[in-house]
Amino acid sequence: MVTLVPESRPASRRAAPNRKGGRRRRRPRRRVGPGMLTALVLSVLVLGASVLLLNRTSGTPTATPATQARAIPPAEAAPAAAPTPAPTPSAAPTPTPTPTPTATEPDAGPTKGAGTFTIAPANAKPVGRGNVRRYRVEVEDGIGIDASAAAAQIHGILGDPRGWTTDRKNGFQLVASGPYNFTVKIASPATVDRICGASGLDTHGEVNCNVGDQVLVNSKRWNTGSPQFSGPIDDYRALIINHEVGHRIGHGHETCPAPGKPAPAMMQQIYGLKGCTPNAWPYSADGTYLSGPSVP
Template identity: 35%
Template sequence: MSASGGPRRPGTQRDGTRRVSRHRGEALLGERDPRPPSRPDAARARHRLALGGLAVVLLVLTGFVLARTLHPVDEPADVRPAPEGPVVREAPSGGDLADTVVPTIPTAELPAGGDFPVSGRGTWRVVPGTTPLVGQGRPYTYTVEIEDGAVLAEGDQAFAAAVDATLGDPRSWAGSGQIALRRIDAAAAAGRAPDFRVSLSSQLTTRARCGYQIRYEASCWQSDLGRVLINGARWVRGAGAFEGQLGLYRQYAINHEVGHVFRNPHVPCGADGALAPVMMQQSFGVSDDYLAQLTDSSPQGGEIPRDGKVCRPNAWPFPTGR
């Protein structure tokens, strides 16, 4: 009813005036215009829908790229087989072998490690000390010497002790039943020269006196001077074929070079998988094929066959006894 008590029409105020919507032209909340949209409205709706879908795709792709950047996925490894056979490679420091084909096995390379004596004066001092005669057979005397100017971190006496322990071992040449060994020093010699000298020498002195045609570090026996030169670089670093067993390599180096004193030549691997003969050039490697190719241009006093045999490193002339 109206304020005057009579009935009032829908949409009018109590004072009889019409009620006006605050949101003219807008549908009320929850209302929906039942009429289909006009063609332009439908096109705009489809356009908005397409843009929305594209935005979602771009958002997903952006998230994927960010995820790959922040959390990279491990790619599958390249499983192609490595090339086999010899390759041409750069020469190690000290020589040019760029035109030489060498095998891929890198065991002749000097391993990484500590500092070693690079140069010395080319003269040697005798380390004091003597040992009793060890072994049976013809007696040989030797001295232990260090090149002047060449310094070992462990000292002269440590080198001498390693030489004595190696040559006095029954697996060494003293175990042959034909050789007896005794260390003397300058005082014990009394003016008489030893049969041979085991001399720790610097890298450059060893290269100059032993030769450096193969361009890898080696030790040697100088028969005209009666001197075994143990290369200080190898003494400190060892050889790749010995896989970090420095003590075993040092025993090998001593026994191998002293073996030349007794006129033993270089020999190849005897049987595949067997212990290498001590007179095999294990400082370079324990593969016959590798040594054969390495020494082709500079023969080392014994032919090495390309027979595929690979031995295990060994330090002793008689590893299982005489």
């Protein structure tokens, strides 16, 4: 009788003993075929998609852009606003031109007055020494010059220390009534021309004169001065009175002594200064007589 003996297995294939003292049987290894690999890849893809979907729904940040466009639900149509009326065009305001300042010309006054005169109601104490001459002031009516104001100014001129009283030979007294030696008349150019012309003097509506017992002052010169005289109008009025009264006390015409020197009060400065400077007074402040060569 033949006895069959079981074939011995290699040690590597022996089953490990189980916990009960026996040996655990090994499961045979499976080989992965192409079909199983494909199924495995598909499972991974499905799992990844599920994880991505879960992240989006749970608000977990992902690698997608942080800002995404969201659809804005359409707003309800607002009622149409009433059209605003267009403003009516108006003419642009015309700018007001700025006036250019111009030199104000003094008013010469009327060329012809009423022909009658008002005596200034003024009296004053004598000024100066020696031969005191009494005089009164008259102003033609209708030429706009106040007689009392003119008389006060003439009294101040004749009593000025630079005037004729400096020679200590002549004095003057303003009177309104009683006897007088001469009259100072301020008259319109037409009246001056008439009175002076009666004595053979041509004043051609511009200059003054001394005739008889009258000193005639042209109102145009009293109001405006002279284009040759650059000083104040009050200085030119002093020149008029000093020049004409100078004739009354014996002084004749003089001319410019030298260029740059003060023009003598007895010079006819209205006809040109000939190099001298304008001057209204017979004497300087220190009492020097401002003379020039005599004119025949």
